[in-house]
Amino acid sequence: PTARVLVSACLLGGRVRFDGRAKTVCDTILDRWRAEGRVVAHCPEVAGGLPVPRPPAEIEPGGSAEDVLAGAARILTPEGADVTAYFVAGARAALETARGRGVRTAVLKESSPSCGLLRVYDGTFSGRTAPGPGVTTQLLRDHGIAVFAETDLAGADAHLRAQDG
Numbered sequence: 001p002t003a004r005v006l007v008s009a010c011l012l013g014g015r016v017r018f019d020g021r022a023k024t025v026c027d028t029i030l031d032r033w034r035a036e037g038r039v040v041a042h043c044p045e046v047a048g049g050l051p052v053p054r055p056p057a058e059i060e061p062g063g064s065a066e067d068v069l070a071g072a073a074r075i076l077t078p079e080g081a082d083v084t085a086y087f088v089a090g091a092r093a094a095l096e097t098a099r100g101r102g103v104r105t106a107v108l109k110e111s112s113p114s115c116g117l118l119r120v121y122d123g124t125f126s127g128r129t130a131p132g133p134g135v136t137t138q139l140l141r142d143h144g145i146a147v148f149a150e151t152d153l154a155g156a157d158a159h160l161r162a163q164d165g
């Protein structure tokens, strides 16, 4: 069978970001995946119950996605509202969707507290980032799903095609 890939909905043109906008990526690899029926769109934050638009949110300073999933760090808005439960629910929903569709590969939006791969905002709402994945990326990886940033579609494509049976 043709392997499927979970993709952050905002990269596919979904206006699901906190500010009500998309972060659309235009790329021939994505176009081919679409034509091949491989793409499973998912927005963890919307799936977790957050509205569009919504306040920005960041993992609290010094905390990691691993800490969040272990209940040892929170995700907060600039006003200090605790939105951790939505982010954890969204990560679980992403994992459930991936498992349900047999997905072993994901392309997620860099720097997001949910979807980030190498960096996330550092919790100070100053635009600075710190190393580390987002909560959904962490949970998918913990369950053996390979996660790529939107800047590495070629890498994701190679991994994806290797899953074709």
Ligand code: SF4
Binding pocket: 008, 009, 010, 011, 016, 017, 018, 042, 043, 044, 045, 046, 109, 112, 114, 115
């Ligand atoms: Fe995009 Fe992920 Fe943020 Fe949803 S949670 S808007 S898919 S980066």
